[in-house]
Amino acid sequence: MSRIASVLLPMPLPEAFDYAEPEGMELQVGDQVAAPLGPRLLRGVVTALREAAGGNRPLKLIEAKLDDPPLPPGTLEFIQWAARYSVDSPGSPLAIATRGARAPKARPEKVMELTGAAPARMTPARARVLEAAIKPLSPADLARAARVSSSVVKGLVDDGALVMRLIVPEVRYPEPDLALAGHPLNASQAAAAEALKAMVREGGFNVALLDGVTGSGKTEVYLEAAAEALARDPAAQVLVLLPEIALTQAVIARFESRFGARPGEWHSDVAPPMRRRVWEAVATGGCRIVVGARSALFLPFTRLALIVVDEEHDSSYKQDEGFIYQARDLAVARGKIEDAAVVLASATPSLESLRNAETGRYRWLKLSSRHGVARLPDISLIDLRETPPETGRWLSPPLVQAMVETFAAGEQTLLFLNRRGYAPLVLCKACGERMTSPDTDSWLVEHRYTGRLVCHLTGFSMPKPDKCPHCGARDSLTSIGPGVERVEEEARGLFPQARISVFSSDTVWDAKEARRLVASMADGEIDILVATQAAAKGHNFPKLTLVGVVDADLGLRGGDLRAAERTYQLLAQATGRAGRKDRPGRALLQTYAPEHAVMQALKAQDRDAFVEAEMAEREIMKLPPFGRLGAIVVSGPDPQALEAFVRTMAEAAPNAEGVEVYGPADAPLGLVRGRRRKRFLVRADRTVDLSAYLATWRARVRPPGAIRVSIDVDPYSFL
Numbered sequence: 001m002s003r004i005a006s007v008l009l010p011m012p013l014p015e016a017f018d019y020a021e022p023e024g025m026e027l028q029v030g031d032q033v034a035a036p037l038g039p040r041l042l043r044g045v046v047t048a049l050r051e052a053a054g055g056n057r058p059l060k061l062i063e064a065k066l067d068d069p070p071l072p073p074g075t076l077e078f079i080q081w082a083a084r085y086s087v088d089s090p091g092s093p094l095a096i097a098t099r100g101a102r103a104p105k106a107r108p109e110k111v112m113e114l115t116g117a118a119p120a121r122m123t124p125a126r127a128r129v130l131e132a133a134i135k136p137l138s139p140a141d142l143a144r145a146a147r148v149s150s151s152v153v154k155g156l157v158d159d160g161a162l163v164m165r166l167i168v169p170e171v172r173y174p175e176p177d178l179a180l181a182g183h184p185l186n187a188s189q190a191a192a193a194e195a196l197k198a199m200v201r202e203g204g205f206n207v208a209l210l211d212g213v214t215g216s217g218k219t220e221v222y223l224e225a226a227a228e229a230l231a232r233d234p235a236a237q238v239l240v241l242l243p244e245i246a247l248t249q250a251v252i253a254r255f256e257s258r259f260g261a262r263p264g265e266w267h268s269d270v271a272p273p274m275r276r277r278v279w280e281a282v283a284t285g286g287c288r289i290v291v292g293a294r295s296a297l298f299l300p301f302t303r304l305a306l307i308v309v310d311e312e313h314d315s316s317y318k319q320d321e322g323f324i325y326q327a328r329d330l331a332v333a334r335g336k337i338e339d340a341a342v343v344l345a346s347a348t349p350s351l352e353s354l355r356n357a358e359t360g361r362y363r364w365l366k367l368s369s370r371h372g373v374a375r376l377p378d379i380s381l382i383d384l385r386e387t388p389p390e391t392g393r394w395l396s397p398p399l400v401q402a403m404v405e406t407f408a409a410g411e412q413t414l415l416f417l418n419r420r421g422y423a424p425l426v427l428c429k430a431c432g433e434r435m436t437s438p439d440t441d442s443w444l445v446e447h448r449y450t451g452r453l454v455c456h457l458t459g460f461s462m463p464k465p466d467k468c469p470h471c472g473a474r475d476s477l478t479s480i481g482p483g484v485e486r487v488e489e490e491a492r493g494l495f496p497q498a499r500i501s502v503f504s505s506d507t508v509w510d511a512k513e514a515r516r517l518v519a520s521m522a523d524g525e526i527d528i529l530v531a532t533q534a535a536a537k538g539h540n541f542p543k544l545t546l547v548g549v550v551d552a553d554l555g556l557r558g559g560d561l562r563a564a565e566r567t568y569q570l571l572a573q574a575t576g577r578a579g580r581k582d583r584p585g586r587a588l589l590q591t592y593a594p595e596h597a598v599m600q601a602l603k604a605q606d607r608d609a610f611v612e613a614e615m616a617e618r619e620i621m622k623l624p625p626f627g628r629l630g631a632i633v634v635s636g637p638d639p640q641a642l643e644a645f646v647r648t649m650a651e652a653a654p655n656a657e658g659v660e661v662y663g664p665a666d667a668p669l670g671l672v673r674g675r676r677r678k679r680f681l682v683r684a685d686r687t688v689d690l691s692a693y694l695a696t697w698r699a700r701v702r703p704p705g706a707i708r709v710s711i712d713v714d715p716y717s718f719l
């Protein structure tokens with residue numbers, strides 16, 4: 001009897017395709033196979049096997065079973081779950097889950113090895129080469145180590161004393177050393193660590209919210225939970241998720257010193273061959289600790305026992321392009337599938353997690369003070385209406401005064417402005433023309449370092465022109481508003497002797513550069529750091545005592561569901577960078593709205609009051625976490641066809657109790673890359689299966705060729 005294999009392919013197809021299993025292949029669920037699709041051969045994964053009932057139409061044969069580790073059942077189940085939740089095809093999360101398996105293998109390297117035979121002739125130079133060749137080195141490295149020319153090495157090869165081999169360098173993930181001890185914990189840390197360890201010991205799925213002020217030692221505490229998980233089961237694996245690549249290094253270093261073993265590292269900046277190794281080591285149980293960015297959640301863990309989501313409130317966990325998902329929520333789902341413990345850690349937890357803690361769905365562990373003598377910084381507001389900066393400047397006199405004092409005391413300042421580049425807008429003084437991105441509702445941002453105007457939405461860029469493209473006036477283009485580069489320029493003018501750096505995703509290209517900058521800040525080699533949120537999160541800078549928030553109102557302007565929450569979280573994080581060691585810190589927030597609830601809560605350091613007010617508002621509106629939201633963005637190049645289609649779509653919306661549909665409306669971002677955009681917003685009660693509702697709706701309509709429908713469950717962007 002032959003069998004039929006359902007094979008999921010890493011593409012946006014609605015379901016797995018059936019193939020015939022060739023005689024003798026003996027497939028199992030989870031196996032990676034090469035399967036033909038049209039003229040192509042694709043890497044897919046077997047999701048089900050069944051006996052063929054005779055009389056079926058002939059199926060294509062699977063081409064080959066690949067010699068790569070299979071996807072464990074938990075990973076497969078998670079992929080299916082994630083696809084259903086996000087109302088997407090399972091091929092999309094599968095593509096993320098198998099990215100590591102599809103990465104190229106490391107290429108073999110040439111190394112020189114001793115054969116054991118003595119050379120016919122010995123010279124001092126040759127002796128040095130033979131001595132250095134105890135270690136396998138490349139021919140060039142060997143010559144360098146022995147301080148000889150390459151001809152000496154070649155001579156020894158000709159003589160038969162050395163031989164060249166090709167080896168694939170092996171990377172091992174050593175077993176964590178569980179005999180090592182962590183730092184002695186203070187009383188509240190010890191209590192939280194005990195509670196987490198008990199949760200891990202109990203086994204099974206459980207979620208804890210580790211709610212501790214910045215610098216309270218949350219990392220120390222979850223390291224103990226990891227130790228417990230690793231000790232309880234020799235095959236157990238631990239995953240730590242972080243929102244920013246720049247944060248991974250510090251956490252990796254802390255795991256390395258706690259367990260004497262380097263964890264696997266997973267994010268977009270890890271070179272493909274290395275990614276492949278991590279993937280394989282995770283799939284075969286050889287790597288027990290992974291520290292990574294959100295996509296690490298899709299790795300093929302064989303026995304996942306603990307997931308930590310650090311900075312769980314961070315909106316970087318929401319991926320809103322391609323496969324749309326919120327990694328914090330999916331981490332909880334994966335924990336459930338794998339029967340694992342989940343720890344969500346933050347100083348400013350999301351309202352969703354706080355609500356789950358309040359209602360007892362999550363255990364709630366609190367750390368209310370900083371470790372040791374460190375105190376939380378004093379926070380004051382600078383009312384920009386009363387003490388404005390000079391025209392064309394962005395730092396107000398009280399902030400400059402504080403910077404003068406900080407610099408004089410040999411301490412560090414962080415100027416926080418969540419805006420990349422030099423100026424967010426360039427306009428023509430002569431005709432008023434604003435420089436916008438082609439076919440897109442988005443301003444071009446001026447970048448002075450590169451001399452270009454850049455669209456942060458589409459990536460379009462052009463050199464800054466010397467005359468207005470609209471009216472042709474020369475030297476009429478003016479930069480409006482500040483970005484980090486402009487604040488740096490101002491700081492340089494004020495403090496010519498200070499060492500000043502900028503930290504934003506434009507100036508810090510990769511993990512290595514981020515590491516270098518974070519290290520030099522931590523070592524006190526920088527006096528003033530001007531930074532976007534890339535540097536405002538999680539880091540420990542012992543000599544940082546002043547945080548200046550250049551534009552505290554920036555995040556409030558969007559006015560979307562989470563504007564106030566996000567602003568509160570971001571500014572609490574940014575101000576929380578100050579005074580993390582023995583020196584007291586302070587934070588100054590420049591604002592035009594000092595009376596706003598967010599500013600008042602920050603000033604009073606009264607998170608609970610802010611949360612309570614925000615929760616009450618959301619409850620009245622039945623918005624998350626008291627209800628669910630889904631967004632549908634429909635886009636197309638032709639306005640009339642788009643209008644006709646969204647009308648059909650509106651009529652096709654299913655009627656369901658506890659669900660309201662708003663729209664279609666023009667999206668605030670009405671035009672992107674020449675495509676018009678329309679939005680629907682769906683609000684549902686918590687008891688409604690919103691994913692199922694959206695899936696039903698979408699199945700009722702068939703968008704014509706050029707029109708795209710994108711569904712976002714629990715949207716973070718309302719553009």
Ligand code: ADP
Nearest residue numbers: 183184185186214215216217218219220371540
């Ligand atoms: P959080 O994650 O809550 O911001 P961290 O775990 O990063 O806090 O701790 C802040 C700083 O205090 C770190 O430098 C950490 O090494 C140190 N620290 C925290 N707890 C302890 C402890 N029990 N013993 C020694 N150092 C500690």
